[in-house]
Amino acid sequence: MKKFISKAIICATVTALLLTGCGSGTNTESTASSSAGNSSVQAQKSDISFPLKEKATLTAFVMTPYSGENGDYTNNYVTNYLEEKQNIKIDFKYSVTGDDGKTKLNLLMASGEKLPDIFLSTKWSKAETMLYGKQGLIIPLNDYLKDAPNWNELNRVSPLRLGDITMPDGNIYCYGDDNECFHCMFQSRMWIYKPWVDKLMGGKMPSTTDELYTFLKAVKEKDPNGNGKADEIPFTGNIAAGGWATDPTTFITNAFIQNNNILSNTNPVVGAGFVVNNGKVEYQFTKDEYKDALVYLNKLYKEGLLDSQTFTQNADQQKATVQGTPQLAAMAPGGWWPCNTDELLKEQEGSYQDWVVLEPIKGPNGVQLSAYYPTNYFQSNYGLVSADCKNPELAVKFFDLLASQEMTLITQNGPQGIAWDYVTEGTSIAGGEAKWKKIPAKKLRSSQIPDYSDEGLDFVKYVWDPDAVMTHxxxxxxxxxxxANPETSVEALLYQCGKAYSKYKPDDATMLPNLAYSEEDAKKIADYTVSIGKFVNQATVQFITGDLDINTWQNYVDKINSMDLKGYLAIQQNAYDQYAKSLNK
Incomplete structure (x- = not known):
């Protein structure tokens, strides 16, 4: 603890001076002061702009998956471009990976040693970020960001962004990211085999729970694959780790109640199981509407319409079922096509075109929602400035440079004219006027890394890790x-999927955002997520399979209450109230 106090005192003294740039060689000067842990920074507007007139250096920490043959940040085109073209050298003092990297970062923050000027990503929680801010190890960026045009533009275009990265104390410690994936916001999609819809339903897609039941029943009983065997699987899925939104319960339950939970998923879900109803945080899984959804799913399971292997098979086993010959499966969930997509990846026509997304269906009480996952702008905690940085203005200006459209294209693709370029004609993914395009690499190194040696560029890596850089x-x-062709383009087809589901999106105001908790509350939330969350997920499966009798529903609700659901909700409500207040500061 003494080391933390010492660092905070040093921070207040050093940052009050701010007479020279971070590192050596910069010609920019500023006069600014900072009190660690608050937003009283009085930064003067500077004339810092890129490319810099004289070379400057920023020392950096980055949490990244890059390692071994995948390259790193030193022998990297982007790092070289920044130094050669923008006159800013990024000296990666620390580039760490995985759990070991998190341990090294924790030790660094507790060591009392001089910290690097900037942290590109840390994977800290909001609670950890606030803790280090209060200890004076990282500084608030509020006033520096006022003179950051890209940051302000991103907040204008993405209205939820500012609230996500503003802490309850009103401070902004990280620049944040803006990586909006439209179709990912509606990842819990259901795919249906259209030839069987044509054959069994006259081409009419099921639009209600009753019509869906009728379709699945026909698949089971009317031999649509024509082999004379009752081998068809009306509805399958998997909840084993490794599947992207392949949980079948999410799609079905949204015909009864708003639900963004995914029983097993590769992407973390913010606020799973919670909704905000006129400012009040509520838990969905003890409500009668959720019970009704489980009754319906149990009916499908008992009648053999929902594959019994759904709750035990993994992604590879599901793939073998869906892609087998003859055609066996009629419906499967997932963020990606359940069928063979070799032709799709080559942007060629193929059998994948027989699979289309089934739009959200309407339940008996008129509920018809898509599961919705708003963008997480905080994500891996992008762009922080340490108390040891002598020119935070330069650091924030650098973050803002990275968040420009052009630097986004460079950091994610590589050199302009070789890996990507602007265009003045052609159709975009969304069907409008295209602005830029990717250029396929003519040669590849191992691990699918581009080889641009024929173009006079010889780097091990040509991009920065997208999970460790702020983007536009x-x-x-x-x-x-x-x-080139919206009928065979992966991104164009996924966009159309997202567009179809967006019509059934719940209101943003009902979504529990990515909240900031105190250190103590963050630990409790983690415990509740394991205890209550795990119990609910297990019980959901057991109610569907019949291992739990739905008539024991009240026992299930009582059990959740006994696990302190009231305390769980109280913490969420308090954090949400603080979040709402921060938006009005």
Whole structure:
């Protein structure tokens, strides 16, 4: 603890001076002061702009998956471009990976040693970020960001962004990211085999729970694959680790009650199981509407319409079922196509075109929602400035440079004219006017890394890790990518999937955002997520399979209450109230 106090005192003294740039060689000067742990920074507007007139250096920490043959940040085109073209040298003092990297970062923060000027990503929680801010190890960026045009533009285009990265104390410690994936916001999709819809339903897609039951029943009983065997599988899925939104319960339950929970998923879900009803945080899984959804799913399971292997098979086993010959499966969930997509990846026509997304269906009480996952702008905690940085203005200006559209294209693709370029004609992914395009590499190294040696560039890596750099990937900009053929383009087809589901999106105000908790509350939330969350997920499966009798529903609710659901909700409510207040500061 003494080391933390010492660092905070040093921070207040050093940052009050701010007479020279971070590192050596910069010609920019500033006069600014900072009190660690508050937003009283009085930064004067500087004339810092890129490319810099004289070379400057920033020392950096980055949490990244890059290692071994995948390259790193030193022998990297982007790092070289920044130094050669923008006159800013990024000296990666620390580039760490995985759990070991998190341990090294924790030791660094507790060591009392001089910290690098900037942290590109840390994977800290909001609670950890606030803790280090209060200890004076990282500084608030509020006033520096006022003179950051890209940051302000991103907040304008993405209205939820500012609230996500503003802490309850009103401070902004990280620059944040803007990586809006439109179709990912509606990842819990259901795919249906259209030839069987044509054969069994006259081409009419099921639009209600009753019509879906009728279709699945016909698949089971009417031999649509024509082999004379009752081998068809009406509805399958998997909840084993490794599947992207392949849980079948999410799609079905949204015909009864708003639900963004995914029983097993590769992507973390923010606020799973919670909704906000006129400012009040509520838990969905003890409500009668959720019980009704489980009754319906149990009916499908008992009648052999929902594959019994759904709750035990993994992604590979599901793939073998769906892609087998003859055709066996009629319906499967997932963020990606359940069928063979070799032709799709080559942007060629193929059998994948027989699979289309089934739009959300309407339940008996008129509920018809898509599961919705708003963008997480905090994510891996992008762009922080340490108390040891002598020119935070330069650091924030650098973050803002990275968040420009052009630098986003460079950090994610590589050199302009070789890996990507602007276009003045053609159709975009979203069907409008295209602004830029990717250029396929003519040669590849091992691990699918581009080889541009024939173009006079010889780097091990040509991009920065997208999970460790702030970007300008708004929906509008991402979807302005050139699309040669919308009928066979992966991104164009996924966009159409998202567009179809967006019509059934719940109101943003009902979504529990990515909240900031105190250190103590963050630990409790983690415990509740394991205890209550795990119990609910297990019980959900057991109610569907019949291992739990739905008539024991009240026992299930009582059990959740006994696990302190009231305390769980109280913490969420308090954090949500603080979040709401921060938006009005």
């Amino acid at each position: 990937n708004t929906n509008e900009f991402r979807l302005s990518q050139y699309c």
